[in-house]
Amino acid sequence: MKIEYTLWDKEGEPLFTIDGNKYVAQKGEQVDFYDIIINYWIEYSGTVETIQYSPYKDILTINCVINQELNKWDWERIQTYNRIKNGNN
Numbered sequence: 001m002k003i004e005y006t007l008w009d010k011e012g013e014p015l016f017t018i019d020g021n022k023y024v025a026q027k028g029e030q031v032d033f034y035d036i037i038i039n040y041w042i043e044y045s046g047t048v049e050t051i052q053y054s055p056y057k058d059i060l061t062i063n064c065v066i067n068q069e070l071n072k073w074d075w076e077r078i079q080t081y082n083r084i085k086n087g088n089n
Contacts, residue, residue, distance in 0.1 A: 002059045007033050007046045007066055015066065015078050016042070016085070024060065027051065031064050035081070042081045044068060 003020030018035050025031050025048045034043045046064030053060050068074070 002057075003062070004059055005031055005033065005062045005064060007044060007064050008049075009066055009070065015044075016082055020060075020062065024051070025062055025064075030067070031062070033064075035085075037081065037084050040081060040084055042077060044074075 003022075003024065004017050005020050005025075006017045007015045009015055016033070018033055027048050027050070029048045030045055031048060032043070032045050035041070044066055045068070046066045048062055049065050050063045051060065052063070070078075
């Protein structure tokens with residue numbers, strides 16, 4: 001089973017997803033989102049809101065809402081991170 005952690009903004013829009021390992025965070029728990037891709041790092045934290053499982057894809061998705069208020073610089077970093085991660089640099 002694959003585990004994914006998705007970070008959402010406070011308005012319900014997805015920001016980005018990172019792969020999990022073995023641990024499954026529970027509702028209300030804080031999760032640190034940290035990733036490095038080609039020397040480009042991103043770091044935010046969120047609180048688990050929901051957990052959903054897709055038996056078809058065998059993926060457990062843990063949905064978290066961001067704790068921080070995002071400014072213009074944060075939005076630019078997240079967009080750049082997503083472009084790099086998706087190979088659209």
